[in-house]
Amino acid sequence: MNIHDVTNGGIVNYNIIRNPWLFMVFKDSTTRRLSIIEALEKAKQAHLAYSNPMDRVAVFRFLLAAMYWCWKETAVPIQGDRIPKEWVDYLEGKADLFEFLGEGKRFMQRSGLSRLRPASELIHEIPKGNNFWHFYHIRDYTAGICTHCMVSGTLRLPLFFVSGRPNLKSGINGSPPIYAIRWGKNLWDTICLNWQPREDLGEPIWVEPYRYKPEEKVPLLSGMTVPARLLYIDDPILDDRPCCVCGERPGSLHYTCKFEAAGTLENPNWRDPFEIRSAEKTTKASDITGTKKLKYDVKTHRLLPHIMDSMNVKPGDRILLVGFAVDKAKYVDIWERVIRVPKEKIAEDSIELLSNLHKSIKQTASNTYLPNRKARKDRAKKLKESLQNDLLPDAESKVDKLMKEYLAGELTFDAIASVYSKYTRTAARMLVTGISSKQISDRNLIAYSLPKAITENDSGKKQ
Numbered sequence: 001m002n003i004h005d006v007t008n009g010g011i012v013n014y015n016i017i018r019n020p021w022l023f024m025v026f027k028d029s030t031t032r033r034l035s036i037i038e039a040l041e042k043a044k045q046a047h048l049a050y051s052n053p054m055d056r057v058a059v060f061r062f063l064l065a066a067m068y069w070c071w072k073e074t075a076v077p078i079q080g081d082r083i084p085k086e087w088v089d090y091l092e093g094k095a096d097l098f099e100f101l102g103e104g105k106r107f108m109q110r111s112g113l114s115r116l117r118p119a120s121e122l123i124h125e126i127p128k129g130n131n132f133w134h135f136y137h138i139r140d141y142t143a144g145i146c147t148h149c150m151v152s153g154t155l156r157l158p159l160f161f162v163s164g165r166p167n168l169k170s171g172i173n174g175s176p177p178i179y180a181i182r183w184g185k186n187l188w189d190t191i192c193l194n195w196q197p198r199e200d201l202g203e204p205i206w207v208e209p210y211r212y213k214p215e216e217k218v219p220l221l222s223g224m225t226v227p228a229r230l231l232y233i234d235d236p237i238l239d240d241r242p243c244c245v246c247g248e249r250p251g252s253l254h255y256t257c258k259f260e261a262a263g264t265l266e267n268p269n270w271r272d273p274f275e276i277r278s279a280e281k282t283t284k285a286s287d288i289t290g291t292k293k294l295k296y297d298v299k300t301h302r303l304l305p306h307i308m309d310s311m312n313v314k315p316g317d318r319i320l321l322v323g324f325a326v327d328k329a330k331y332v333d334i335w336e337r338v339i340r341v342p343k344e345k346i347a348e349d350s351i352e353l354l355s356n357l358h359k360s361i362k363q364t365a366s367n368t369y370l371p372n373r374k375a376r377k378d379r380a381k382k383l384k385e386s387l388q389n390d391l392l393p394d395a396e397s398k399v400d401k402l403m404k405e406y407l408a409g410e411l412t413f414d415a416i417a418s419v420y421s422k423y424t425r426t427a428a429r430m431l432v433t434g435i436s437s438k439q440i441s442d443r444n445l446i447a448y449s450l451p452k453a454i455t456e457n458d459s460g461k462k463q
């Protein structure tokens, strides 16, 4: 169905339940856009196909909230191997609450707003405005976005937003936490794996306007669906150019929206169903532009014990982690990692060693520069930054791949540590040149200095 098929007397209609906007990938690797009804009916055969992890998390979270709502309203339990027909029928019967365009009440939008902004405001990854550091740059108001992508952009509003400008606050979570979701083989599995309704579900935003003050207890559905901004999407304009997000040519594109502050939503009592807590705090992604430390921005290892505690991880789980780093009003970057938990068992000792891996690496990095500290202070400092930012992220991604075997207890710490040899050997060659016996000895010291296993009880100091 094309957007023009639903044009009614010059008014563009687009319904979240009936129109095919959900991007799904099937077992045979074909992709298609489906309506929610079709997606739920085929939930066993397909999964969400968004390349940007923000959309995967946002769209899944919306679907899960919708399923909680159907479960509450129909009193039909989740069971068997498919979404209950009663839920699908209920959703279809309530389709009028999910009108995304048109003249009546709109899904997750508010009429009467006046602050005009480009439609691209909803899509973080588009290089635009004063975000200059891209070869391909898009001008605000001149890049069109299709309605399908505007839907997923709107669904990001409860999860991924920034604060900083006067009155423009972040959402209910404050600056976004690192989200962790059990990611199943297909949409149905993923819904089942994350099915944890709370006693007090409340009402989602499409039923009841958000009415909670920052100190009040917020029911699950209200908290999961409250957007960080008030939004009204201006109608699409006939345009045969491609959407600047997905590249499809639906025949009409959105260029503008109205976008305003939604007041203070950040709530210290709210516990997001997908957040990871560490020492009673929500974990957040680091701003790598501030620390200049690419090597430590993705906290997969350090988070491991907290993920195990917060999520009650079981053998065979596959956990999708998504971090959205922000600096007040600036989006810095988005990253994703998948932790594959072995099917058989989880080696508890490995969790502690992996969670302290960053300390081991830090210690190695310091030792690496010891012979040069006095003689080549400036050169060593610059090289250290460059080497660490270039080579350590490469090593960390390899460790992520080895993590499954390590969690199964099949790998030694030495195998993990050897991944860092490329880094230390390159450092040795770059930092110490020459053939005197002192230089050769210094070079060898650096080249063979690999991370040593340390546990929580070790001091972590240089040796």
Ligand SMILES: [Zn+2]
Pocket (backbone or CB within 6 Å): 145, 146, 147, 148, 149, 150, 243, 244, 245, 246, 247, 248
């Ligand atoms: Zn698009």
